[in-house]
Amino acid sequence: MNRKIALPVSFLLCSSSIASAFVDPLPTTFYSPRLAPSSAIASWRQPSKSSPSLSSRRRNNLHQLHMTDDDENNPLSRGVDSVTWLPSVYDASPSRSVFDAATTASIEEEGVTETLPLFPLGGIVYTPNSEHILNIFEPRYRQMYNDILMNGSKRFVVAMCHPSEEGRFAQVGVLFSLEELKEVSEMTADRVKYICNHRVTGRVRLHKVLNPEAWQNRDTYLKVKGTIIDDTGEVFKSDNDTDDDSSIDENISKTFLSAVKKAVAADAIEKTPEESSLAQSFSDLVELQHDLSEDVRFTRASVQSFGVAEGTDVDPNLWTSIRLWQSYAEQRLVAGQNEMQKEFQERLVEYLKKDLGDKGDGKGEEELPSAIGFQDLSPELQAELIDLQKRMTAELKPLMLEQTLSMQKILEAADHEERVALMQYFVDAERKRLQAKKTLKGMFGGAPSAVTSRESDGDDETTTAPSEEETNKSQIFADDGDAFQ
Numbered sequence: 001m002n003r004k005i006a007l008p009v010s011f012l013l014c015s016s017s018i019a020s021a022f023v024d025p026l027p028t029t030f031y032s033p034r035l036a037p038s039s040a041i042a043s044w045r046q047p048s049k050s051s052p053s054l055s056s057r058r059r060n061n062l063h064q065l066h067m068t069d070d071d072e073n074n075p076l077s078r079g080v081d082s083v084t085w086l087p088s089v090y091d092a093s094p095s096r097s098v099f100d101a102a103t104t105a106s107i108e109e110e111g112v113t114e115t116l117p118l119f120p121l122g123g124i125v126y127t128p129n130s131e132h133i134l135n136i137f138e139p140r141y142r143q144m145y146n147d148i149l150m151n152g153s154k155r156f157v158v159a160m161c162h163p164s165e166e167g168r169f170a171q172v173g174v175l176f177s178l179e180e181l182k183e184v185s186e187m188t189a190d191r192v193k194y195i196c197n198h199r200v201t202g203r204v205r206l207h208k209v210l211n212p213e214a215w216q217n218r219d220t221y222l223k224v225k226g227t228i229i230d231d232t233g234e235v236f237k238s239d240n241d242t243d244d245d246s247s248i249d250e251n252i253s254k255t256f257l258s259a260v261k262k263a264v265a266a267d268a269i270e271k272t273p274e275e276s277s278l279a280q281s282f283s284d285l286v287e288l289q290h291d292l293s294e295d296v297r298f299t300r301a302s303v304q305s306f307g308v309a310e311g312t313d314v315d316p317n318l319w320t321s322i323r324l325w326q327s328y329a330e331q332r333l334v335a336g337q338n339e340m341q342k343e344f345q346e347r348l349v350e351y352l353k354k355d356l357g358d359k360g361d362g363k364g365e366e367e368l369p370s371a372i373g374f375q376d377l378s379p380e381l382q383a384e385l386i387d388l389q390k391r392m393t394a395e396l397k398p399l400m401l402e403q404t405l406s407m408q409k410i411l412e413a414a415d416h417e418e419r420v421a422l423m424q425y426f427v428d429a430e431r432k433r434l435q436a437k438k439t440l441k442g443m444f445g446g447a448p449s450a451v452t453s454r455e456s457d458g459d460d461e462t463t464t465a466p467s468e469e470e471t472n473k474s475q476i477f478a479d480d481g482d483a484f485q
Helices: 056-063 101-110 139-150 213-217 248-268 273-291 318-359 379-411 416-443
Strands: 004-006 114-118 131-136 155-158 172-183 194-209 222-230 371-373
Touching: 114 139, 114 194, 131 139, 139 155, 139 172, 139 194, 155 194, 172 379, 213 222, 273 416, 318 379, 318 416, 379 416
Parallel strands: 114 155
Antiparallel strands: 004 371, 114 222, 131 194, 155 172, 172 194, 194 222
């Protein structure tokens, strides 16, 4: 099979709407070979149905994730078991989660739970008040969308899949509310049925899978019993609520006015000591990143828009900061992958130029191809590429799993105070990592002279205030000249 390796420029640049909160860490002048799907930056694959669980060695590795060594307070000290999971649909009695069976029984008696479609989406964690586009092509999920359109609910649950156990899902997922649907079967020769835009309007605690047999026979989608946790105020609307038929200009004005009111409300809220501590930790982290000239770092202006408030009637709030942190972790993974690919990229370009020179007509430089077959590479480069993929999987996949579990842990937190405490831990862990790096740099020369506010009682360094430009769908502001464009 002649595999193709596409060579777009800087193909790994993230397209997150909050990317402007970061200083651009990536050059844009070299070719980036597209690696095979086994690349560590991709979401983990689900195991085949013939082998519902991974080897005991890999499972043990998943149970031994640690953000910092010998840290008893580490919320991920139990690895993949640090978050809660439903039993596998392959279990003999998968109808009830052991975690909250008693709680669920009382809730069901009160009639609070709902039956909802379940759409598992690999190793991805979504957060409230974010927007996402999905391409729908599988027959069972085509049926699901037809059903939620027919019954008018226009919503379903999305939950993360267990990284090593087939048919097992996180106990806390999110509620996707369908906002826009486009039928594109004619344009795609029926390869894709719908392109759908969604908004995450809440979280859902799953209690049981109602039709576990559907996961294996794939003749329909899964359905779950769950309790919705509203995070937006938009899930449960009054029966008297009606759609606004105002003009487009009026809608834009109302949207703008709402955003201004939320921003003013956020400024007016007095922070708790825990919230203030989190905001200060983030500020210290950003200064450390700039002191060390980290490849991936927040802009200094992002400190001013780092929200810690509860609820979504103010903006920024803690959930916007959680999404910002998630994007930061993703950017670090991308930068790590790019760094590991850099040497191979240079060798590949050198090989292509030499190959074109040997085949050229001598009239000038030939343009590098946009794609090249794997079999067209020299045996040496083939071996290097295979080795690179193995090293990337070994080194980057645990980091990706760690950041995913971090987000899932925050998602399932019982309340705002617990989410603040978790964010405090993750920010502090990163700050300690960079402080250790700074200390080592000072021991061996080239250390930055600046210190964070937690390490000095002196006055902060005065900086020129950057101009502020609102980014798309976010309240993050970026420094001029060094933000993602």
